[in-house]
Amino acid sequence: MREYQLAVVVGDGIGAEIIGEGARTLHALAARRGDLRFTMREFDWGTERYLRTGEMLPADGLATLMGSGFDAILFGPVGDPRVPDHITLWRLLLPIRQELDQYVNLRPVRLLPGVRSPLAGVQPADIDIVCVRENTEGEYAGTGGRVHRGMPDEVAIQSAVFTRAGTERIIRYAFEYARREGRAKVTSATKSNSLQYSMVMWDEIFAAVAAEYPDIAHEQQLIDSLAARFVTRPASLDVVVCSNLFGDILTDLGAAISGSLGLAPSANLNPDRRYPSLFQAIHGSAPDIAGRGIANPIATIWSTSLLLRHLGEREAADQIMHAIETVLAAGATLTPDLGGTATTVALGDAIRAALPE
Numbered sequence: 584m585r586e587y588q589l590a591v592v593v594g595d596g597i598g599a600e601i602i603g604e605g606a607r608t609l610h611a612l613a614a615r616r617g618d619l620r621f622t623m624r625e626f627d628w629g630t631e632r633y634l635r636t637g638e639m640l641p642a643d644g645l646a647t648l649m650g651s652g653f654d655a656i657l658f659g660p661v662g663d664p665r666v667p668d669h670i671t672l673w674r675l676l677l678p679i680r681q682e683l684d685q686y687v688n689l690r691p692v693r694l695l696p697g698v699r700s701p702l703a704g705v706q707p708a709d710i711d712i713v714c715v716r717e718n719t720e721g722e723y724a725g726t727g728g729r730v731h732r733g734m735p736d737e738v739a740i741q742s743a744v745f746t747r748a749g750t751e752r753i754i755r756y757a758f759e760y761a762r763r764e765g766r767a768k769v770t771s772a773t774k775s776n777s778l779q780y781s782m783v784m785w786d787e788i789f790a791a792v793a794a795e796y797p798d799i800a801h802e803q804q805l806i807d808s809l810a811a812r813f814v815t816r817p818a819s820l821d822v823v824v825c826s827n828l829f830g831d832i833l834t835d836l837g838a839a840i841s842g843s844l845g846l847a848p849s850a851n852l853n854p855d856r857r858y859p860s861l862f863q864a865i866h867g868s869a870p871d872i873a874g875r876g877i878a879n880p881i882a883t884i885w886s887t888s889l890l891l892r893h894l895g896e897r898e899a900a901d902q903i904m905h906a907i908e909t910v911l912a913a914g915a916t917l918t919p920d921l922g923g924t925a926t927t928v929a930l931g932d933a934i935r936a937a938l939p940e
Contacts, residue, residue, distance in 0.1 A: 585926060586620040587654040587894060594659025596868025597878040604880035604931035605887045606814025611935040612899060630663035631840060640673040641929040645682045648887045649858050655890050658863040664870060681719050683858035685851035687756050688716035688830060692837030694913040702840050709818040710841055715757040718851055720749045745781040750788045751848040754786035756798040756854060771803040772825035810836060833864060843920045845879025848886040860893055862886040876926045879918040881907055886932060906937035
């Protein structure tokens with residue numbers, strides 16, 4: 584029996600609904616297999632805690648995640664209209680990513696069976712992209728400040744930070760991932776025609792790392808035309824490596840062409856496994872539908888598959904993905920974002936029923 588300790592952060596809005604489905608799916612899978620067990624410890628971090636105490640994350644929160652023997656973190660969406668988004672991110676999610684050195688944000692972009700893309704004529708085989716997003720520096724490094732606040736001459740400076748070490752390790756991860764998963768090509772998202780320091784260095788490092796992987800094709804493309812290529816020629820893309828900001832934007836576009844933000848998972852990885860990695864849907868907390876029981880739980884359930892794969896449980900991970908694909912292909916149990924009328928729980932139940940005996 585292999586037992587895993589999970590930290591669970593429900594988050595805001597629809598978080599309780601979709602995290603509940605993810606947790607129930609892991610427990611159901613464990614019960615059917617008989618060789619896995621999950622112990623979960625829930626934390627109340629998020630907006631309600633902030634409004635009550637003035638802190639999203641307690642002072643010892645990061646130390647708790649790093650020192651309590653957790654194997655992974657299952658994380659719900661965060662954000663609430665009552666609190667500015669930058670407070671939510673910088674007092675909760677981004678400190679976790681940075682302090683736990685989760686420098687890889689892995690985001691699959693797939694058109695799943697039975698799902699209709701807004702792009703005309705595409706089939707599931709045409710959209711199968713993995714975005715490898717740098718997750719701890721770049722445009723979201725948090726370097727800068729404001730002076731003369733509220734005055735006519737106020738100045739705000741936000742600096743992107745690109746280190747050689749940080750850039751090389753994310754690019755190298757993309758090539759290692761491509762080799763390990765049998766993927767043929769790595770595309771680098773750049774903007775070196777106008778960002779003459781950070782992105783020129785990025786290009787130079789990409790070329791140097793690519794030379795070490797002669798078995799993997801490589802190319803680079805400016806971010807604006809690459810975004811267009813996501814729409815016009817998604818089948819031409821395989822693994823895409825990108826900076827923090829570029830990856831954030833590209834993967835929302837990827838979710839859109841894949842049929843719904845409700846189908847977009849992610850893994851925030853510390854590949855060295857010094858600290859636990861974090862798994863979450865990339866969509867927001869959707870306060871407009873919170874409590875209505877219609878949120879799509881698949882992005883969170885898919886994220887549990889990524890969690891299992893990271894823990895080395897590849898067969899179990901594949902079983903969850905097979906169940907998701909089976910239910911979507913059948914088309915009988917779909918939430919409103921996919922054109923159906925099913926509830927969050929009904930879709931979760933259908934996926935659990937499709938797990939192998």
